Amino acid sequence: MVVNCRQVWKEISNYIEGDVDAGLRVAMDEHFGTCTRCKSLLEGARNVVQLYGDERMIEVPTGFGRRLERRLAQGARVRRSNWSTWSAWLVPVAALALITGGLRWANSLTVPHPLQSEHAQPGRNIPPDMVVVVSAGAKDFHVPGCDVIHNKDKIRTLTAKEAIREGYVPCVRCMRKYLQIASIPPASSDPVAELSVNVEAEDRARTR
């Protein structure tokens, strides 16, 4: 292989990199041996690479390292303080959440829930320790055995006081006597009405 000057100029950088194939390298070596211009070009390009590759060629502004060190220290502090800020906030926020949750839980024991039904009446003079039942998903509390209890397989027994506190409202059928809807005529064939009557009778007997 024989190469001319133009081919050498085109490949001279790759030659310096060692990035030419063996055949081309031999041909270029032969060319450099006979062509003083291309040899001069090669040496000059090599000098450029050597000069600029020298660390002394990289000059930094006075105090560059000191300023970099300071900024890195500041950056590290900011990162730490960001975490500190987070962690500093985290503790009181968590404490606040615990306190709030605790208070809500405590309140739930003493403060009544709102009525489960806004259309219901709260009932009057219901004996606090009266045993009643509530069922899952329902809004009323009932005398045990009331026929209009929904989800009878998911009933829960509690006192009237507890049921009222949890927002349950008296059943308009079995707890009718405690409501201001006495005008609703109980059907004599209605077992719930009978239950209500029985409850009233029991109460009357108790008061006597």
Place this chain on the structure above:
Amino acid sequence: MAELNVVLSNPEQGTTREQELIAQVQRGQTGLFYELVRPYERRVYAAALAILRNEADAEDAAQEAMLKALANIRQFRAEARFSTWLIQITVNEALMRRRRERTRMTEAIDDHRDEEGEYTPRDFADWREIPSEALERKEVRQKLAEALASLDRKYREVFVLRDMEQLNIQETAEALGISVASVKTRLLRARLMLRDLLAGGWEQGWFSRLPFEKGTKPW
């Protein structure tokens, strides 16, 4: 300081020490980060300067890049060269800043085309002597810096990353987001342009032809 000198004079030990420092910083000892990057701070600055061409901007970009490197130190993997990783972060930071400032740049910053045609040297002055001792002179370094600064951006960036930052061709291509072929083409032109700028000056008191003027290339 004595420890650092030993590290620098012994590449293998330096590598081991560097790996130890990286592991310590990754474990949270961020105070050691400056010691880790100190050997490369000049190269990091030079990379930023090659792209931004303004000392203040380059310093700020280099600092910001090092902060990003610190913030992402856990992502560094041992299979990569730490210096290359730092320089790539710096190049990214500088390129991002330049894009942000593009309207204020006077250069055509999106010109990724490489000049077609063959390169024809314009000066064949004999420059076989290796003038490395000349670098002791500040004015020589200044003239070399001026010659470099006079190159078009696309040549200057490739030259700095390959010949000053010592990235390889592939790394240079990846850092700048250009092809390997473009890196080779630009590197050829950058080296020969600088050679043209400097060769004749060696015999005539150095750099009498500077600055290299854009648009007056004889090829």
